[in-house]
Amino acid sequence: MKVTLEHLTKRFPNRNKKIKEDVIAVNDFTFEIPDGKLIGLLGPSGCGKSTTLNMISGLEKPTSGKVFFGDDDVTGLPPENRGVGLVFQNYALYPHLTVRQNILFPLQNLKGKDKLSKEVMEEKALEAAKLVQIDAYMDRKPGELSGGQQQRVAIARALVKMPRVLLLDEPLSNLDARLRLQTREEIRRIQIETGITTIFVTHDQEEAMSISDMIVVMKDGIFQQMGKPQDVYDKPVNLFVAKFLGTPAINVFNGEIKDGKLYIGDDAILDVNLENQQVWAAIRPEGFVVSDNGALKCTLKQVEVMGRDTSVISLNDNLDGISVRSIIPSDTTINPVNGIVSFNIKPYKIHLFSKETEERLEF
Numbered sequence: 001m002k003v004t005l006e007h008l009t010k011r012f013p014n015r016n017k018k019i020k021e022d023v024i025a026v027n028d029f030t031f032e033i034p035d036g037k038l039i040g041l042l043g044p045s046g047c048g049k050s051t052t053l054n055m056i057s058g059l060e061k062p063t064s065g066k067v068f069f070g071d072d073d074v075t076g077l078p079p080e081n082r083g084v085g086l087v088f089q090n091y092a093l094y095p096h097l098t099v100r101q102n103i104l105f106p107l108q109n110l111k112g113k114d115k116l117s118k119e120v121m122e123e124k125a126l127e128a129a130k131l132v133q134i135d136a137y138m139d140r141k142p143g144e145l146s147g148g149q150q151q152r153v154a155i156a157r158a159l160v161k162m163p164r165v166l167l168l169d170e171p172l173s174n175l176d177a178r179l180r181l182q183t184r185e186e187i188r189r190i191q192i193e194t195g196i197t198t199i200f201v202t203h204d205q206e207e208a209m210s211i212s213d214m215i216v217v218m219k220d221g222i223f224q225q226m227g228k229p230q231d232v233y234d235k236p237v238n239l240f241v242a243k244f245l246g247t248p249a250i251n252v253f254n255g256e257i258k259d260g261k262l263y264i265g266d267d268a269i270l271d272v273n274l275e276n277q278q279v280w281a282a283i284r285p286e287g288f289v290v291s292d293n294g295a296l297k298c299t300l301k302q303v304e305v306m307g308r309d310t311s312v313i314s315l316n317d318n319l320d321g322i323s324v325r326s327i328i329p330s331d332t333t334i335n336p337v338n339g340i341v342s343f344n345i346k347p348y349k350i351h352l353f354s355k356e357t358e359e360r361l362e363f
Contacts, residue, residue, distance in 0.1 A: 001035055001036075001069050001070055001083075001164040001165055001196075001197045002032065002033065002034060002035045002068075002069075002070055002197070003032070003033040003056065003067070003068070003069060003165055003197060003199070004031075004032045004033070004067070004068040005029055005030055005031055005032075005052075005055075005056070005065065005066075005067060005068075006030055006065055006066045006067075006068070007028050007029070007030055007064065007065040007066070008026055008028070008029040008030070008052065008055060008062050008064075008065035008066070008067065009024070009026055009027055009028055009029070009062060009063050009064045009065050010024070010025045010026040010048070010051050010052075010055060010060060010062055010063050010221075011023065011024050011025070011063045012025055024221055025048045025051040025221050026048040026051050026052050026055070026062075026221045027048075027220070027221040027222050028065070028222075028223075029048075029052060029065070029218075029221070029222075029223050030065075030223065031216060031223060031226050033197060033199065033214075034197075034213075034214075035197055036195045036196070036197055037197060037198075037213040037214060038187075038188065038191045038198045038200060038211060038212050038213050039197075039198070039199050039200065039212060039213065039214050039215070039216060040200050040202060040207075040208030040209070040211070040212035040214070040215040040216070040229070041053065041199055041200065041201045041202075041208075041215075041216050041218065042202060042203070042205055042208040042215050042216065042217050042218065042244075043203065043217060043218035043219055043224075043244070044203055044219070044244070045203055047218040047219055047220060047221065048218055048220070048221035049201045049202075049203070049218055050169055050170075050201055051221075052201075052218070053167050053169050053199060053201050055067060056084070056165070056167060056199065057079050057082065057084050057086055057167050058074070058077060058078055058079035058081075058082050058084070059079055062075065069082065069083070069164055069165065082164070082165075083161075083163050083164035083165065084163050084164065084165045084166070084167055085158030085159055085161065085163035085165070085166045085167065085196075086158055086167050086169070087151075087154045087155050087158045087166070087167070087168045087169065087171050088154070088169050088170075088171070089169055089170040089171060089173045089174060090174065091142070091150045091151060091153070091154045091174075092154065093142040093150060093153055093154060093157075094142075095141065095142050095143055096141070097141070097142075098138065098139050098140060098141055099129070099134060099137050099138050099139070099140055099141075099142070099145070099153050100125060100129075100138040100139065102142070102153055102157055103125040103128055103129060103153065103156045103157050103160050104121055104122075104125045104160075105157065106157060106160055106161050107121040107124060107125070107160060107161065108121065110161075124160055125138075125156075125160055126138075127160075128156040128157075128159050128160040129156050131156065131159065131190055131193065131194070132152040132153075132155050132156045132159075132186065132190060133152065133186070134149060134152045134153055134156060137149060146179075147174055147175050147176075147179060148175055148179040148182065148183050151171060151172070151174075151175065151183055152183075152186070154171075155171075155187070155190065159190070159194065159196075162194070162196070163196065164196075164197070165196070165197050165198070165199065166191070166194075166196045166197070166198040166199070167198075167199050167201075168187070168198065168199065168200045168201065169201045170201055170202055170203070171183075171187070171200070172184060172202070172204075172207065173202075180207070184207055184210065184211050185211070187200070187211060188211040200212065205244060205245050205246070205247070206247055208229070209229035209230075209233065209245070210229075212229055213228070214226060214227060214228055214229070215227070215228075215229050215232055217232065217240075217241050217244065217245075219240050219244075224237065224238065224240060224241050225237045225238075225241050232245060233245050233246065234348075235360070236351060236360060237359065237360055238353065238357075238358050238359050238360060239252070239280055239282065239353040239358040239359075240358065242282050242351055242353070242360075243282070246284060246285070248285045248311075248325045248327070249285075249325075250282045250283065250284055250285070250351075251282065251283045251284075251285065251319065251321070251324050251325065251326075252280055252281070252282045252319070252320040252321060253280070253281045253282070253283070253316065253318045253319055253320065254278070254280070254281075254318045254319075254320060255269075255278070255279045255280065255281030255318070255352070256276075256277070256278055256279065257272055257274045257275065257276055257277050257278075257279055257352075258276050259276070260272065260273065260274075262279070262281060262350075262352070264281055264296060264316070264318050265316070265317060265318045267295055267296050267297055268295060269281070269295050269296055269345055269350070270295070270345065270347055270350070272352070272363040273363055274352070274361060274363050277354075277355070278355045279352045279353060279354065279355055279361065280320070280352070280353040280354075280355060280358065281350060281351075281352055282350065282351045282352075282353065283345055283349060283350045283351075284349040284350075285311075285325050285326055285327040286327045286346075286349060287345055287346045287348075287349025287350060288312070288326035288327070288328060288343040288344075288345065288346075289328070289343060289344045289345070289346065290312070290326075290328055290332050290333075290334055290341065290342070290343060291342055291343065291344045292335065292337075292342060293342065294341075294342030294343040294344045295342075295343070295344055295345065296316075296342065296343045296344075296345060297316075297340050297341075297342055298314035298315060298316045298324050298340070298341055298342075298343065299314055299315040299316070299339055299340060299341075300312070300314050300334070300336045300339055300340065300341040301313045301314050301315055301323060303334060305330060306330075307330065308329075308330055309327050309328065309329065309330055310327075310328050310329070310330045310332060310334075311325060311326070311327055312324075312325075312326040312327075312328060312334065312341065313325055313326075314326070314341055326343065
């Protein structure tokens with residue numbers, strides 16, 4: 001099911017009565033989610049991700065704009081008539097009901113022509129439980145399950161009606177690191193098997209990039225960029241997207257274009273075909289190559305061996321931050337001269353942004 005948002009906006013009254021202006025949680029949000037894809041809706045806390053999801057589900061009514069499922073305008077439909085499955089951060093399971101009863105609950109509420117026989121409901125509940133690999137625990141109650149198992153029950157309950165759209169709101173936030181990894185792999189497997197269009201809200205960029213067909217990046221309720229995860233990582237449209245994606249974070253320097261060269265301080269880093277101007281020069285951690293005659297000079301602070309990689313932490317007066325973090329192969333030899341380590345920069349790992357607009361500059 002294709003999902004289209006057209007100029008979606010949501011305003012809330014300001015809680016500070018001295019301020020008359022409304023709070024704009026989502027501002028003129030427009031994008032299209034292709035049928036059968038898993039989309040990661042990504043951004044920092046408070047950027048409007050969950051509000052957008054709630055408007056898609058019908059839990060929130062937009063101040064303006066429209067929501068389409070396929071060619072159907074569902075903006076005015078209540079949640080129960082939209083054909084959506086919802087999974088929340090806190091699972092929202094009924095603690096007094098068994099796993100089977102929790103999964104059956106949405107089917108038992110069907111009325112009229114949609115009402116199912118008890119046998120069909122039981123069959124569908126078991127199918128959903130098997131899909132999320134929770135069928136061995138059907139007679140247990142949520143309190144007898146681990147956090148990961150509870151989340152699977154919540155997903156099975158959302159899937160049992162085979163919704164047109166599956167909406168996941170920070171579904172992994174309450175799990176430990178190992179369970180997060182395992183459960184996100186399960187979510188991806190389930191989505192591929194069912195082919196249901198899925199929107200996955202998270203502030204964890206690694207989580208979103210690892211399982212999404214496409215990601216949508218938000219900031220302050222405003223759409224920033226949409227694309228395949230690797231494309232957005234490799235070609236961020238602005239400085240915010242570049243800084244938000246990537247672990248460790250991108251290194252941002254004060255740079256200058258002068259006579260066809262990019263300078264960071266007094267170091268000429270590479271040739272660029274741009275007019276003379278001040279720029280932000282952002283370099284991915286994996287974009288550094290240690291070299292005795294490297295173009296960029298930094299003061300070595302610390303070396304952290306991490307097994308397959310080595311993290312070199314250094315200082316540079318032109319960095320917009322505390323320290324430069326470079327990721328290099330573990331077999332690289334580092335020979336600082338008077339405490340200075342030199343790097344060459346991989347051209348495809350450096351991004352230039354306008355100092356005025358913070359938009360990406362092609363070079």
